[in-house]
Amino acid sequence: MPIRPFTLAVTDAQLSDLRQRLRHANFADALSPDSWEDGTQSVFLRRCLDYWCNEFDWRSQERRINQLPQFMTEVDGQAIHFLHQRGKGGQTDSSGDHAWLAGFLPGNGTVAAAAH
Known part of the structure; x- marks a missing residue:
């Protein structure tokens, strides 16, 4: 079970494909569009998709x-x-x-704080 270094390197083609798939996501008709009772509120989910497609800075x-x-x-x-x-x-x-990835990011401090 060798361990090898890893650097995350997502290609522009992969990001374009992801954005394309997000833009063409199919949404089921919500039973109650403003409710969380039947799952994620569709209005909220659509805002998330818009953010991921148009504002999220993956490279950063x-x-x-x-x-x-x-x-x-x-x-x-x-x-x-x-x-x-x-x-x-x-x-x-x-x-x-991955279960704790957000805690590992610089600025969030979990790994850095634990190791210093």
Whole structure:
């Protein structure tokens, strides 16, 4: 189970494809368009899609993510992407996976704070 360094590199073609698919998403008719009772409020979801297609700066987030020490390995045939930062001055090393990604981003501080 070798561990290898990883750098996130999403191509422009992949981002274009994602935007295209988001723009062409099909929405079921909401039973109650202003309610969360039947699932995500359709008005809210449409605003999210508009943001993801027209305002979200993927390249900025990609740069933030790539500031972190990322790695790939395989466990039981499953590819695993994880972060690992060595502790300094006697601090414990810090590791994590996608379940905690927001906490790993620079500025959010979980990995950096745990390792420093």
